[in-house]
Amino acid sequence: MKRLVIMTVGKTHSGKTTFAKELESVLQQAIVIDQDNHAEFINSHYKKLLPIEGPNTLKFSVTNAIVKYAIEQSNFHIILSNSNLNKSGRTNVLRHFRDKGFESIIVYFDLPIDLLKERVIQTQRSKDLFRSASSFLEVLERQEKSTEIGPSKDEANYLFDIKDSSNNMDIIQQIKVISEIR
Numbered sequence: 001m002k003r004l005v006i007m008t009v010g011k012t013h014s015g016k017t018t019f020a021k022e023l024e025s026v027l028q029q030a031i032v033i034d035q036d037n038h039a040e041f042i043n044s045h046y047k048k049l050l051p052i053e054g055p056n057t058l059k060f061s062v063t064n065a066i067v068k069y070a071i072e073q074s075n076f077h078i079i080l081s082n083s084n085l086n087k088s089g090r091t092n093v094l095r096h097f098r099d100k101g102f103e104s105i106i107v108y109f110d111l112p113i114d115l116l117k118e119r120v121i122q123t124q125r126s127k128d129l130f131r132s133a134s135s136f137l138e139v140l141e142r143q144e145k146s147t148e149i150g151p152s153k154d155e156a157n158y159l160f161d162i163k164d165s166s167n168n169m170d171i172i173q174q175i176k177v178i179s180e181i182r
Contacts (some may be wrong), residue, residue, distance in 0.1 A: 002103060002179070003075065003077055003078075003101065003103070003135060004077040004100045004102060004103050004104070004175075004178065005076065005078045005079075005080065005094065005097040005102045005103075005105070005107055005158070006020075006023065006052070006078070006080065006104075006105045006107060006175060007080045007093070007094065007104070007105070007106050007107070008009050008020055008055075008080065008081050008082070008107050008109065009090065009107065009109065009150070009151055010109025010110065010111070010112055010162075011111075011113075011116055011137060011144075012108070012120065012136050013114070013116050013119040013123060014109035014110075014111050014116060014119050015109055015111070015162070015165050015168070016034065016081050016082070016107075016109055017032075017034060017056075017081050018048065018172050019081075019109070019162075019168055019172075020032045020034065020079045020081035022168065022169075023065045023079055023172050023173070023175060026172050026173075026176055027064070027077055027176060027179055028179070029075060029076050029077060030076055030077040030078075030079055031070055031074070031076040031077075031078060031079065032079045032081050033063065033066055033070065033078060033081065034081040034082060035059060035068060035081075035082040036081075036082065038059050038062045038063050039056065039059050039149075040064075041062075042056075042058055042059055042062065043175055046058065046083070047088055050129045055093065061136075067080075071097075071100055074107055077179060078097075078102070078117060080093070085146060085151075086148055087151070089154070090106070090151060090155060091155065094106075094156060095154065103157045103158075103178075104120070104156035104157050104158070105156055105157065105158040105159075105160070105178065106151045106156040106158070106160070107158050107160045107162060107171065107174060107175075108150050108151050108153060108159065108160065108161050108162065109162050110142060110161055110162065110163050111162070111163065111164075111165070112152055116160075120136040123136055132177055158175075158178060160174070160175075
């Protein structure tokens with residue numbers, strides 16, 4: 001079986017996690033790995049171990065352990081649900097998967113900023129995953145200021161661009177077809 005790594009990319013509240021869960025329910029043999037879950041777990045149970053400043057290396061270590069296990073101990077397609085707005089970070093992650101024989105798919109959520117602001121203001125999501133921000137609005141404002149651009153076609157075997165969440169099921173079906181091609 002050909003294995004896929006599907007990376008969801010986009011700003012906060014763009015629908016990455018919702019899409020990943022919907023895709024997992026449609027794809028045979030798929031698992032969602034979501035760094036927000038890891039951050040929330042660490043902040044709830046191991047807050048004292050968090051670095052005082054700089055990147056959250058503990059969260060990255062937990063995620064890397066889970067990814068390594070999923071690659072080596074399962075035959076699942078892996079759905080990475082997190083921002084990954086940094087091109088060099090995406091490139092490194094996807095290179096690692098390619099070296100392990102995976103084909104790669106990026107699903108880029110490029111929704112209008114006004115819609116994202118509305119979602120952030122109305123959110124009921126837990127803020128327990130935060131370490132260096134006080135709100136989702138602050139996260140969105142940082143992401144807006146970023147000079148990073150969206151992913152390009154050369155980064156993965158397949159690239160899907162979502163500008164309207166009404167296209168989600170069509171893209172999920174296209175990914176399902178890709179997963180069935182041997």
